[in-house]
Amino acid sequence: MASKRVVLSDVAQMAGLSKATVSRYLNHSIVLPQQTVQRIEDAINTLGYRANSLARRLSMGGSETIGLVLPDITNPFFAELADAAEETASQHNYSLVLCVTRNNLEKECQFIRWLDTRQVDGLLFATNRPDNGQLCAELKGHQHVVLxxxxxxxxxxxxxxxxxxxxxxxxxxxxxxxxHQRIAFVGGPNELMSVRERHQGYRRALLQNGLVYDPSLVRYGDYSRQFGRQALEQLLALPAPPSAIFAASDFLALGLLDGLRAKGLSAPEAMSLVGFDDAIYSDLITPRLSTIRQSARELGITAVERLLQLFDQDEEIPTISRIPVEWISRDSIARWRGKL
Known part of the structure; x- marks a missing residue:
């Protein structure tokens, strides 16, 4: 037969105090004489009482929990971000709950509404789906959110x-x-800020080095391996194909490599490639991918710190925080030696 669950009233009875007094002590909302505190602690230890921490926190106006909303936890980039965010939140005595949306708008909105029910005190929110205005409307009015x-x-x-x-x-x-002079750009959806900004850097570098910007060398599509392969086929079919490609994500670069292999070609001999992210597999594939490292860890740490600043409301918070990126040189670039 299962033993009876110990509840707050059991602790109060053993300590010879009211349930309200014990509850206020556990909520840190009352100062008691040391002898009284000892009676409560002795009762808790003797009975093995475990408080319902969520209920206690909610009664105090918060859950001491942060929600991390991510589109895809199978992506190593987001997994690293989540690990760093959890570690940082824990250092500040907050729990972190992971919310995976798979870029589903309904799920994204569901997790935002957790703020209304106080299931979480704040949200760290990531999406890689272009918004049609619905997500912005759902987020409107919520103060404890960091994108x-x-x-x-x-x-x-x-x-x-x-x-x-x-x-x-x-x-x-x-x-x-x-x-290389004919350099292509392969990105995700043109509506996404990250894609537009990486393309902006690509175009700026071309013009600053006296090269012609050719829109026919630019391809936008899904942030998917399949689109990378499709883009490679389109670029090779051009009358004057590129000799190098900058992919706006390492995942797209994998698709470009798939496309080269399907045609019996290889990188960097037939095509030099550069990615963006420095995903964990970038150093494991053949060729090892030259790429731009963006620190998922620093993104996670900084986002938690910004959210905690929102909670405190005692200092000015930057509207946008930019995490530095780093060039990682590996094996996927060769000197240009002529036509394909």
Whole structure:
């Protein structure tokens, strides 16, 4: 037969106090004589009482829990971000609950509404789906939200992004430095801020180095491996195909490599490639991928810090925080030696 669950009234009875007094002690809302405190603690230890921490926190106006909303936890980039956010939240005595949306608008809105029910005190929110205005409307009026990695246009909350423009410049300059002049850009949806900014850096590097910007070398689509392969086929079919490609994500670069292999070609001999992210597999594939490292860890840490500043409301918070990026040189770039 299962033992009876110990409740607050059992502790109060053993300590010889009212239930309200014990409850206020556990909520840190009353100062008691040391002898009284000892009676309560002795009763708790003797009975093995475990308080319902969520209920206690809710009664005090908060859950001491942060929600982390991510589109895809199978992506190593988001997994690293989540690990850093949880560690930082824990250091500040907050729990972190992971909310995976798979870029489903209904799920995104569901997690935002957790703020209304106080299931979480605040949200770290990431999406890589272009917003049609619904997500912005849902976020409107919520103060304890920090956007990570990707923007939701029109949303007036703190935002933590990587320095996408500088990353796009560095990637393109590396290819230019290897002698390439016809350099293509393959990105995700054109509506996404990260894609537009990385393209901006790409275009800026071309023009600053006296090269012609050719829109026919630009391809927008899904942030998917399949689109990377499709884009490679389109670019190779051009009358004057590129000799190098800057992919706006490492995942797109995998698709480009798939497309090359399907045609019996390889990188960097047939095509030099640069990615963006420095995903965990970038150093494991053949060729090892040259890429732009954006620190998922720093994104997670900074986002938690911004949210805690929102809670405190005792200092000015930057509207946008930019995380520096870093050039990682590996094996996927070769000097340009002529036509394909």
């Amino acid at each position: 990570i990695d990707e923007d939701v246009p029109g949303c007036d909350v703190p935002k933590v992004f990587s320095d996408n423009v500088h990353g796009g410049e560095m990637a393109t300059r590396a290819l230019i430095g290897a002698g």
